[in-house]
Amino acid sequence: MYLIIEGMKNTKKxxxxxxxxxxxxxxxxxxxxxxxxxxxxxxxxxxRRLKTELLDSLQSRTVLLAQTLSFYDMDLNTSDxxxxxxxxxxxxxxxGRIMVVSRDYKILKxxxxxxxxxxxxxxxxxxxxxxxxxxxxxxxxxxxxxIYPIQDDxxxxxxxISTADVISSNQRFYYLYNEIFIVFLLLFLLDxxxxxxxxxxxxxxxxxxxxxxxxxxxxxxxxxMEERGFxxxxxxxxxxxxLLDKFSDADQSRNEFVSNVSHExxxxxxxxxxxxxxxxQNEGAGVEDYREFMTDIISEIDRETKxxxxxxxxxxxxxxxxxxxxxxxxxxxxxxxxxxxVEPLAKLRNIEISFENFRDVTADVxxxxxxxxxxxxxxxxxxxxxxNGWIHVSLNADHKFFYIKVAxxxxxxxxxxxxxxxxxxxxxxxxxxxxxxxxxxxxxxxxGIINGxxxxxxxxxxxxxxxxxxxxxxxxxxxxxxxxxETAKVNFRGAGVSGKGKKKRGKSLLKARxxxxxxxxxxxxxxxxxxxxxxxxxxxxxELKPKPEPKxxxxxELKAKADAKSGSKSDSKxxxxxELKxxxxPKKGQAEELTSAKEVERTLEEVAAAVADEVRKADEE
Amino acid sequence: MKYVRRMKNxxxxxxxxxKKNRIFAAILLGCMAISFAGCGAQKQASTEVKKLSIAQxxxxxxxxxxxxxxxxxTGANELQVLPQDxxxxxxxxxxxxxxxxxxxxxxxxxxxxxFTGYTLxxxxxxxxRFSVADSVSEEMLLMTKAMIVRSIDGLSQVGDVALxxxxxxxxxxxxxxxxxxxxxxxSSFFYYDxxxxxxxxxxxxxxxxxxxxxxxxxxxxxxxxxADDSAQEAVLRQLIAYxxxxxxxxxNQVSLMNGSATVDLSEExxxxxxxxxxxxxxxxxxxxLTSLPNINKVQILVAGEKVEKYHDEVSIAGPLEFVExx
Numbered sequence: 001m002y003l004i005i006e007g008m009k010n011t012k013k014x015x016x017x018x019x020x021x022x023x024x025x026x027x028x029x030x031x032x033x034x035x036x037x038x039x040x041x042x043x044x045x046x047x048r049r050l051k052t053e054l055l056d057s058l059q060s061r062t063v064l065l066a067q068t069l070s071f072y073d074m075d076l077n078t079s080d081x082x083x084x085x086x087x088x089x090x091x092x093x094x095x096g097r098i099m100v101v102s103r104d105y106k107i108l109k110x111x112x113x114x115x116x117x118x119x120x121x122x123x124x125x126x127x128x129x130x131x132x133x134x135x136x137x138x139x140x141x142x143x144x145x146x147i148y149p150i151q152d153d154x155x156x157x158x159x160x161i162s163t164a165d166v167i168s169s170n171q172r173f174y175y176l177y178n179e180i181f182i183v184f185l186l187l188f189l190l191d192x193x194x195x196x197x198x199x200x201x202x203x204x205x206x207x208x209x210x211x212x213x214x215x216x217x218x219x220x221x222x223x224x225m226e227e228r229g230f231x232x233x234x235x236x237x238x239x240x241x242x243l244l245d246k247f248s249d250a251d252q253s254r255n256e257f258v259s260n261v262s263h264e265x266x267x268x269x270x271x272x273x274x275x276x277x278x279x280x281q282n283e284g285a286g287v288e289d290y291r292e293f294m295t296d297i298i299s300e301i302d303r304e305t306k307x308x309x310x311x312x313x314x315x316x317x318x319x320x321x322x323x324x325x326x327x328x329x330x331x332x333x334x335x336x337x338x339x340x341x342v343e344p345l346a347k348l349r350n351i352e353i354s355f356e357n358f359r360d361v362t363a364d365v366x367x368x369x370x371x372x373x374x375x376x377x378x379x380x381x382x383x384x385x386x387x388n389g390w391i392h393v394s395l396n397a398d399h400k401f402f403y404i405k406v407a408x409x410x411x412x413x414x415x416x417x418x419x420x421x422x423x424x425x426x427x428x429x430x431x432x433x434x435x436x437x438x439x440x441x442x443x444x445x446x447x448g449i450i451n452g453x454x455x456x457x458x459x460x461x462x463x464x465x466x467x468x469x470x471x472x473x474x475x476x477x478x479x480x481x482x483x484x485x486e487t488a489k490v491n492f493r494g495a496g497v498s499g500k501g502k503k504k505r506g507k508s509l510l511k512a513r514x515x516x517x518x519x520x521x522x523x524x525x526x527x528x529x530x531x532x533x534x535x536x537x538x539x540x541x542x543e544l545k546p547k548p549e550p551k552x553x554x555x556x557e558l559k560a561k562a563d564a565k566s567g568s569k570s571d572s573k574x575x576x577x578x579e580l581k582x583x584x585x586p587k588k589g590q591a592e593e594l595t596s597a598k599e600v601e602r603t604l605e606e607v608a609a610a611v612a613d614e615v616r617k618a619d620e621e
Numbered sequence: 622m623k624y625v626r627r628m629k630n631x632x633x634x635x636x637x638x639x640k641k642n643r644i645f646a647a648i649l650l651g652c653m654a655i656s657f658a659g660c661g662a663q664k665q666a667s668t669e670v671k672k673l674s675i676a677q678x679x680x681x682x683x684x685x686x687x688x689x690x691x692x693x694x695t696g697a698n699e700l701q702v703l704p705q706d707x708x709x710x711x712x713x714x715x716x717x718x719x720x721x722x723x724x725x726x727x728x729x730x731x732x733x734x735x736f737t738g739y740t741l742x743x744x745x746x747x748x749x750r751f752s753v754a755d756s757v758s759e760e761m762l763l764m765t766k767a768m769i770v771r772s773i774d775g776l777s778q779v780g781d782v783a784l785x786x787x788x789x790x791x792x793x794x795x796x797x798x799x800x801x802x803x804x805x806x807x808s809s810f811f812y813y814d815x816x817x818x819x820x821x822x823x824x825x826x827x828x829x830x831x832x833x834x835x836x837x838x839x840x841x842x843x844x845x846x847x848a849d850d851s852a853q854e855a856v857l858r859q860l861i862a863y864x865x866x867x868x869x870x871x872x873n874q875v876s877l878m879n880g881s882a883t884v885d886l887s888e889e890x891x892x893x894x895x896x897x898x899x900x901x902x903x904x905x906x907x908x909x910l911t912s913l914p915n916i917n918k919v920q921i922l923v924a925g926e927k928v929e930k931y932h933d934e935v936s937i938a939g940p941l942e943f944v945e946x947x
Contacts, residue, residue: 025646025649026645028649082880084915085877085880087915088915089915091851093876096851097851104759105759111851112822112846112851112852112855113826113852114846114852115811116914118808118810118811119763119766119767120810120811121763121767121810121811121812121813122812123699125813126699126700129759130760
């Protein structure tokens with residue numbers, strides 16, 4: 001915790017509101033609001049009940065009084081009753097006012113004294129007097145009011161008006177007010193503690209993740225993040241761990257690639273060295289020997305050039321953003337020309353090539369590159385074929401894709417090698433490839449080009465019987481990309497909003513998570529790439545330099561990346577993140593196919609390209 | 622995706638959160654303030670009295686008329702006395718007799734009520750005579766009275782207004798005994814609309830106050846009987862207002878039983894009475910309260926307890942009766 005604060009102090013200029021504070025305040029506001037509503041609700045309903053109760057009791061008292069007054073014929077001053085006193089006592093008891101009005105609207109009795117003997121003018125009283133209304137019983141504001149007739153043989157001889165104040169007649173009400181308030185206040189004070197607890201608890205997971213991230217930014221990249229706490233922080237930790245895995249995968253494949261490239265480039269040089277050395281050491285060598293050895297050296301140099309050219313091609317085909325020139329192309333013609341080119345080679349070994357043309361196919365493809373890819377396949381079919389063998393090429397299409405099959409009767413690929421044939425510099429039989437002049441990059445290039453078209457390539461093979469490469473490429477480029485983009489979006493949304501209890505949810509979430517990871521990874525690699533470009537364009541490198549110079553002068557590029565990811569908020573990094581985003585936008589549609597490993601490889605291919613350029617320049621000079 | 626989106630909105634969120642914070646704090650404080658305020662404050666009884674303020678100008682009088690208003694749509698006519706739109710300009714404002722005649726001439730009498738004549742005595746008291754038919758209802762008669770009294774009362778020179786109604790006196794008619802004579806002023810009519818009007822009233826009560834000579838004098842005081850008290854409480858409150866009772870005294874409760882009022886006062890009542898002797902204080906209470914109808918005795922309690930002697934002078938252990946001041 002302290003570490004984070006320490007670490008952030010440098011980059012943080014403004015004070016930010018913590019989620020904890022937000023939660024605490026939100027909870028408290030909610031509680032305060034609820035309490036206020038509850039308080040006024042309870043008192044309101046209690047008040048209403050009190051009013052109703054009061055009205056009922058007032059009604060029964062008034063009815064009784066009306067009967068008594070009727071019995072005494074409304075003679076309030078008769079000496080043998082205490083009726084006037086009774087009315088005063090009753091008014092005092094209900095803490096209200098009682099007025100007795102005679103038929104001629106004279107107020108015979110007013111417990112307030114004030115209006116005694118005056119005349120009452122009131123529409124309601126008139127209504128009761130005239131028997132238009134039986135009686136009036138109502139609540140007006142805080143007052144209960146009863147207007148009740150005094151009847152003698154169905155004749156109204158007067159009216160009683162009783163009024164009482166709900167509040168004053170019920171001291172209880174005030175006690176209730178205060179008691180409820182005190183209870184709510186105590187509850188609220190208690191809830192402040194609870195709100196703080198909720199705030200702290202809910203943020204604990206995120207804080208822990210942050211702490212660990214900071215720990216990692218210090219260079220401890222080998223440590224995995226612990227998955228604990230709430231679901232969100234668990235997912236966060238898991239995503240971060242996956243990201244780290246991708247990084248280490250990328251790192252590993254980069255290392256492999258670098259060692260492959262250096263090995264491949266070294267081999268011809270080593271041969272040349274041996275040839276040259278043996279010439280220099282052999283003092284008695286004649287011109288014929290020299291000629292022979294120099295011819296060998298030239299062939300080694302050709303090999304080296306071929307490897308470098310292939311590497312360049314590979315780089316170009318992989319760099320899809322700039323490399324592809326899609327145009328409507330007749331595939332039948334293209335395949336014809338490919339076969340036509342390869343035919344002489346096949347004839348040398350008496351191999352029969354047949355081309356099966358199911359329908360006319362025109363597709364959006366990069367003609368030059370696809371030509372190269374198909375040529376590779378067909379040439380391979382020739383190279384790795386048996387004498388007097390056959391090659392069968394077919395072209396077919398449906399409404400979305402076209403399919404090319406190249407089958408041969410050749411040596412086949414062993415089962416354990418099928419997975420690897422598309423890898424760079426992989427050769428099933430190294431000795432044979434040396435004879436055929438292969439660099440081990442052909443199928444890599446082919447796959448790169450086909451993937452660049454949004455297509456796929458598959459291999460079916462049986463050792464000793466033959467091999468079939470099956471290619472599937474979409475007919476139209478933009479549309480398919482758009483569709484893929486759409487699918488990706490849907491998946492994301494699904495992850496975001498899918499309801500509880502759905503079994504799919506976990507899957508889609510995982511999918512989204514993976515995509516997320518690969519995207520983030522690709523962004524970072526993009527960043528690394530841009531760094532590399534800067535380096536190589538400066539022409540500083542005559543050698544392979546896999547680790548680009550970090551911009552900020554920090555040690556280790558991954559650390560820099562981790563910084564950018566850990567959510568620290570330095571301005572410079574913000575800018576960097578922004579760049580990365582814009583760069584990665586056009587790639588969205590292809591996100592599924594991308595793996596960060598490939599990205600890294602590509603980065604290094606560019607390095608290699610730069611190296612190759614350097615070498616070529618040196619050659620020219 | 623979620624996480625990425627949040628990152629994008631980060632700046633915006635930060636911009637808002639401060640504002641939000643402030644708003645929350647304000648709401649919170651507001652809520653608390655409301656809670657505190659809503660709790661403690663007891664409603665003060667308003668002493669507002671409805672006043673008919675009609676601008677008066679010299680030589681004019683406000684006349685009234687009766688309307689039958691079918692308000693509730695039940696077919697029953699509600700009677701109302703309303704002021705005419707403009708004040709009536711008297712032709713001879715200086716002469717009482719002609720003014721009264723003019724006013725009576727201008728008023729529209731309901732059918733069945735006929736103005737038969739008037740007398741004017743030396744004190745400017747007016748007596749108006751009417752004959753009333755059997756068909757006139759109590760309500761119509763009441764309204765007629767109100768209309769006439771209020772209109773005539775507007776004449777500044779006129780003293781008391783007495784009305785004389787001559788009817789058949791038959792059973793069920795408005796004028797029961799054949800002749801009905803009564804004296805009115807404008808305030809004789811209590812316009813009562815609802816309970817709240819009834820509860821807030823200003824009127825005169827009799828009080829016994831110290832006269833400064835060690836005795837009591839009878840005073841008619843104008844008191845307001847508020848929403849949450851009674852006539853008895855109003856009288857006691859008035860005595861406290863006049864500082865007869867020690868300052869800060871509160872009336873806890875007044876209850877009536879068998880013609881005896883039990884008054885419970887707060888402990889401040891036992892404080893020093895100042896220049897007024899304790900006996901005067903006690904009898905100011907007793908005499909004022911017993912002047913209200915149906916109260917013969919007053920028992921004084923302090924904080925719910927009986928007290929033997931008030932300031933070691935007056936025994937207030939038992940109920941006290943009215944004593945005529947010397």
